[in-house]
Amino acid sequence: MSASLHQSLWFDTLGEPLTYRASLNQDINADVAIIGAGYTGLWTAYYLKQKAPQLNIVIVDAQCAGEGASGRNGGWLMGSFVGDSHYLAGQSGEAFQQTKQLIQSPIAEVENILSRHQLDCDFVHSGNLRVAARYPEQLAALRQEFNDLYAQGYDETDFRFIQGDELAASIKMRAGQGAIYTPHCATIHPLKLVRGLANIVESMGVGLYDNTKVVGFGDGLVRCENASIRADIIVPALEGYQGEVHGQGEVSSLGRYTLPVQSLLIATEPLDDSQWQLIGLSHRATFSDAARQVTYGQRTLDGRLVFGARGGYRYGGKTQTAFEPNSEAFRWRSDLLVDLFPSLKSIQITHGWGGTLAMARRFAPHAIFDKRNGIALAGGYGGEGVGASNLFGRTLSDLILERDSQLARSPWAHVSEVKAVLKPWEPEPFRWLSYQLINRVFSWEERLCQQASGSSLQKCVATALAKRLEALMH
Numbered sequence: 366m367s368a369s370l371h372q373s374l375w376f377d378t379l380g381e382p383l384t385y386r387a388s389l390n391q392d393i394n395a396d397v398a399i400i401g402a403g404y405t406g407l408w409t410a411y412y413l414k415q416k417a418p419q420l421n422i423v424i425v426d427a428q429c430a431g432e433g434a435s436g437r438n439g440g441w442l443m444g445s446f447v448g449d450s451h452y453l454a455g456q457s458g459e460a461f462q463q464t465k466q467l468i469q470s471p472i473a474e475v476e477n478i479l480s481r482h483q484l485d486c487d488f489v490h491s492g493n494l495r496v497a498a499r500y501p502e503q504l505a506a507l508r509q510e511f512n513d514l515y516a517q518g519y520d521e522t523d524f525r526f527i528q529g530d531e532l533a534a535s536i537k538m539r540a541g542q543g544a545i546y547t548p549h550c551a552t553i554h555p556l557k558l559v560r561g562l563a564n565i566v567e568s569m570g571v572g573l574y575d576n577t578k579v580v581g582f583g584d585g586l587v588r589c590e591n592a593s594i595r596a597d598i599i600v601p602a603l604e605g606y607q608g609e610v611h612g613q614g615e616v617s618s619l620g621r622y623t624l625p626v627q628s629l630l631i632a633t634e635p636l637d638d639s640q641w642q643l644i645g646l647s648h649r650a651t652f653s654d655a656a657r658q659v660t661y662g663q664r665t666l667d668g669r670l671v672f673g674a675r676g677g678y679r680y681g682g683k684t685q686t687a688f689e690p691n692s693e694a695f696r697w698r699s700d701l702l703v704d705l706f707p708s709l710k711s712i713q714i715t716h717g718w719g720g721t722l723a724m725a726r727r728f729a730p731h732a733i734f735d736k737r738n739g740i741a742l743a744g745g746y747g748g749e750g751v752g753a754s755n756l757f758g759r760t761l762s763d764l765i766l767e768r769d770s771q772l773a774r775s776p777w778a779h780v781s782e783v784k785a786v787l788k789p790w791e792p793e794p795f796r797w798l799s800y801q802l803i804n805r806v807f808s809w810e811e812r813l814c815q816q817a818s819g820s821s822l823q824k825c826v827a828t829a830l831a832k833r834l835e836a837l838m839h
């Protein structure tokens with residue numbers, strides 16, 4: 366087990382030891398070889414095996430299921446994803462409703478599968494609250510977000526604006542002024558989901574190999590450190606790690622299409638009932654602070670608060686899974702948590718961990734079957750992949766099996782060469798410089814908005830600049 370996974374609350378509350386499967390030590394053949402036992406690889410295998418049981422499928426992971434973002438995340442299983450508005454844009458009427466239902470489908474789909482396979486991952490269909498809770502400008506921005514959602518075609522079954530007593534009954538943040546509530550989110554224990562899913566696909570006949578690091582792939586061959594797999598179709602389900610594993614020929618540098626970004630979380634000690642009365646979240650709704658810096662939280666089944674925020678980008682797109690426990694990065698998150706819930710001032714933070722996610726250049730995920738090169742690819746979830754990986758794994762399985770389905774005809778599905786669909790990120794140092802610029806402008810805007818006495822002209826300039834940069838991102 367990697368030391369970094371050990372830092373995580375999910376590891377401590379898994380309820381069973383993290384055992385490793387055998388590694389691959391001899392050359393084998395497969396119909397489909399999947400690289401990476403995270404949600405994407407596992408869901409793709411699950412649906413392929415369900416729809417075509419005769420397929421010989423193998424999954425290899427450099428460590429084990431759950432070592433990547435799938436075992437480390439904030440446990441929001443969302444019925445939405447980064448960039449879903451791209452896919453809904455221009456659609457109306459029946460077409461809009463159908464695409465919207467597909468986007469929202471992972472919650473019910475996963476709930477059914479959990480029940481069918483008796484997999485317990487602390488799932489609760491909790492809903493989500495995005496709260497304006499620290500400074501006045503957040504309320505106006507949140508109202509605008511809400512209006513934009515309705516302008517797009519969503520309605521009160523998808524999003525409601527709540528304030529006053531209704532807000533206080535749901536969540537009590539220091540300066541809670543309003544929130545967007547959506548029922549389209551569930552709360553889970555992420556490591557239980559990915560570990561359980563690995564067991565399920567294995568029981569369906571998929572071969573899983575741990576401690577099997579892939580060093581290259583392409584032209585029908587996956588080269589691992591001690592063996593190789595000859596396969597008709599290769600699925601590099603690597604997300605944040607895509608840049609670290611090189612392909613051959615046409616698919617030599619898939620890493621240029623993803624930007625690996627770190628995200629970090631903390632967990633409190635278990636809180637007692639009196640402490641929960643000061644916070645709310647009785648239905649365990651996931652929550653975030655409505656700021657441009659992405660934050661996310663959940664109330665765990667064992668009564669802790671888990672709270673995270675998006676972090677940095679490392680020059681050259683390096684991944685990171687181990688984080689210094691006493692670092693400023695964790696202190697900043699606990700200060701923000703106490704700012705949102707002042708009653709947590711004396712509560713102990715027991716865990717701090719993080720992982721690497723991936724942003725696609727168009728800020729929307731994709732499912733691509735590059736038939737000519739024998740590659741099938743899904744990802745680019747931008748930190749919202751828990752639910753989306755189910756949808757995109759499901760889509761990818763239909764593309765691979767060449768089914769004419771609603772998923773295969775969805776706007777995120779492509780049968781095409783990868784390079785014809787995806788836009789590459791700019792080379793260094795532009796990637797790193799742009800990321801620093803965006804982060805600094807967002808932080809500057811935050812600082813100004815938090816100062817009640819700050820100059821309104823400065824605030825306007827900072828907000829205009831932040832909006833401009835945000836628009837460029839989409």
Ligand SMILES: Cc1cc2nc3c(=O)[nH]c(=O)nc-3n(C[C@H](O)[C@H](O)[C@H](O)COP(=O)(O)OP(=O)(O)OC[C@H]3O[C@@H](n4cnc5c(N)ncnc54)[C@H](O)[C@@H]3O)c2cc1C
Nearest residue numbers: 401403404405427433434435438439441579720749750751
């Ligand atoms: C801290 C954090 C919080 C997040 N919170 C949320 C959230 O609350 N809700 C949400 O929707 N999304 C969240 N996300 C994003 C979500 O976790 C990811 O989008 C999702 O888990 C991606 O799954 P994946 O299978 O594509 O990738 P991963 O889970 O990263 O899997 C990739 C796998 O590839 C393996 N691998 C790497 N290199 C090699 C190699 N050379 N050979 C073989 N195998 C290799 C890794 O060991 C890993 O198991 C969060 C991400 C992070 C990091």
